[in-house]
Amino acid sequence: MTNKNHLSEAFKQTKHQIVGHGRRDIQTLKEALKDIDGQQESDMYGTGKIIDDFQTKMARFLGKEAAVFFPSGTMAQQIALRIWCDRKGLKKVAYHPLCHLEIHEEDGLKELHHIEPILLADKNRVIQLEDVVGMKEEVSCLLLELPQREIGGQLPDYKTLVSISTYCREKGIKLHLDGARLFEVLPYYQKTAAEICELFDSVYVSFYKGIGGLAGAILAGDESFTNESKVWKRRHGGDLISLYPYIISADYYFEQRLHKMNQYYQESIELASLFNQCHSVSTIPSEPVSNMFHVHFDGSKEKVEAILIDIYQKTGIGLTGNLREVNKKESYYEVSIGDRYADVPKEELKKVFDVLDKSMRAIS
Structure with a gap:
């Protein structure tokens, strides 16, 4: 099994994941269709x-x-x-x-x-x-x-x-x-x-x-x-x-989430600040301008993956399941904030960044 698969599996097994809205599964469509009249013409x-x-x-x-x-x-x-x-x-x-x-x-x-x-x-x-x-x-x-x-x-x-x-x-x-x-x-x-x-x-x-x-x-x-x-x-x-499964889900989640965009934006600023306080970690942009940003590590993909897996196992909180290599000494991943971030207990989140800071110092 590759390191990428190890990271992805460890991420999936965490109690909380801080990115996105949740798993992309069949429930996404079932939720959108729950109040739709089954006799409505497509x-x-x-x-x-x-x-x-x-x-x-x-x-x-x-x-x-x-x-x-x-x-x-x-x-x-x-x-x-x-x-x-x-x-x-x-x-x-x-x-x-x-x-x-x-x-x-x-x-x-x-x-x-x-x-x-x-x-x-x-x-x-x-x-x-x-x-x-x-x-x-x-x-x-x-x-x-x-x-x-x-x-x-x-x-x-x-x-x-x-x-x-x-x-x-x-x-x-x-x-x-x-x-x-x-x-x-x-x-x-x-x-x-x-x-x-x-x-x-x-x-x-x-x-x-x-x-x-x-x-x-x-x-x-x-x-x-x-x-x-x-x-x-x-x-x-x-x-x-027929395109109605896509249209109905688009309309449903548009109504559910459009008004949350400012919340996601503010949460991305908060999260980026936590990353930027850690040794050898930075975000692009330094202060996000939307609900997304990139996290860069001054560490190889292999070393940072090992740190992230350790964090997941110690805290039960997942940051990402996909880390990318910039070069042999630098790696990064993309953050996109959605519904899940608000569900992560703040005290538990603080532990994640305490461990991350110490671990990054140890490999520098």
Whole structure:
């Protein structure tokens, strides 16, 4: 058995886990369906009351004319960029070097749509106005991810968003929002979703991350854009005969958790502070700007895994089941705060960080 499996198994056996909403099991769907009339008619091939009502609800929430439910964000975002490229007659888009489309989708944008990405900014920081102004090539669309997951969930400030939006509109560049975690950043910006989305021509949001639904995404924009996206959705095979398990769970957990986003945000700040008090441990960002951040250890993956397993066995509290190697002397993992953090007794949590601090000092 590998060390990774040892860590994962030890994490699963703890009494408390501090990240996420809970296990992704069948109960997630059963909970969402418990009050639904079993005789209610399902959606069929992208039409019907269930899907229509949810799309209308999300369009209003995001401040857009219309919205379309997709089975995946990967499908939704590739389609959004394809539409903007076709309309301008230029198959070039710009985004961050660690954008999801660039590193997690097996070159789907390039292979399926023959769209060339222009990578902006250093990979360790967010895109700024000067990066956009300084582009050497013309593009049809610029994608911004809020927050930028792969660098700890960092965010540009609101003034920067406004300046980038203004510049893109002046230059005829469409601005697309990868808002997979849009709900989670609203407390930091102190803005409504509609106020943020007003800056963008098209918007994607996810329903299985901070919201904790089964799967699925919304793509929103003006009616001509969303109508065109429905055609591409059919072409991609996204019109399953019924999507209601995803839609119902998305709607249910949206109502259950949207109002908790500020709680998760404040708890992430609290947790990051505890990590930053430990020897040879730091977080990126040092103070989180959403419910997520990265924890970095000045220690090899092998040594830190052994420390974490020891902590789990001594305290019954799990921090993560997945540690990643940066190099031979450094490792890290990603934190995403949800419902479970509030259930961890604070005195017990303090013991975790006492042990972590002592253990990190011992290997330094």
